[in-house]
Amino acid sequence: MDLSLKENKTHGDILFPFALYKMEYHMPATILDCHWHDELEFLLLTEGEGVFQVGTRQYELKPGHALFMHGGEIHSGISNSDASSFKAIVFHPVFLNSNPHDLIQGKYINPILEKQRLLPTVIRDETGWEKDVLIHLKEAIKAAEQKEYAYEMQIKAHLYAIFSILLRNSSREITGPAYLNRANQLKEAIGYI
Secondary structure (H helix, E strand, O other), X not given: OOOOOEOOOOOOOOXXXXXXXXXXXXXXXXXXXXXXXXXXXXXXXXXXXXXXXXXXXXXXXXOOOEEEEOOOOOEEEEEOOOOEEEEEEEEOHHHHOOOOOOHHHHHHHHHHHOOOEOOOOEEOOOOHHHHHHHHHHHHHHHHHHHOOOOHXXXXXXXXXXXXXXXXXXXXXXXXXXXXXXXXXXXXXXXXXX
């Protein structure tokens, strides 16, 4: 497998493997280079419009829409607006782990991390559950920006709320190896090109 598109960046640190990124652009351009990483990511478009690719699918986003990327998914984005911006939170899968292993870890978190449960990729504000996800995502971002006392707990609480909503609203169960095989084939093809 070609690793040239793998992002080589540490997000947060070993005790808090979470990072917030804010990007602004003032002309139509590539706003997210084609890459992948082991971490999970939520991206919230805050201004402008763009087309984002996650795996083999493209999604048109408007302000207030969000994307979720499983670890290992190739993704990129281009803006078709004069001004565009987004905020992204990127966190290592261990950020969600329970220690010691408990029911929540085994029943809900592991199937996400092992790609046995594929969650919705695009989150618009069209349904009640999408609106709830966006509220929690914005609150997690706000906590990361303001860094008030115990903000780390707030972020984790909002992420757990997001994942519980996404799990309740995902109907696509997949097997890990089939999904991983498609993702690896895509990485190799893009690396070859």
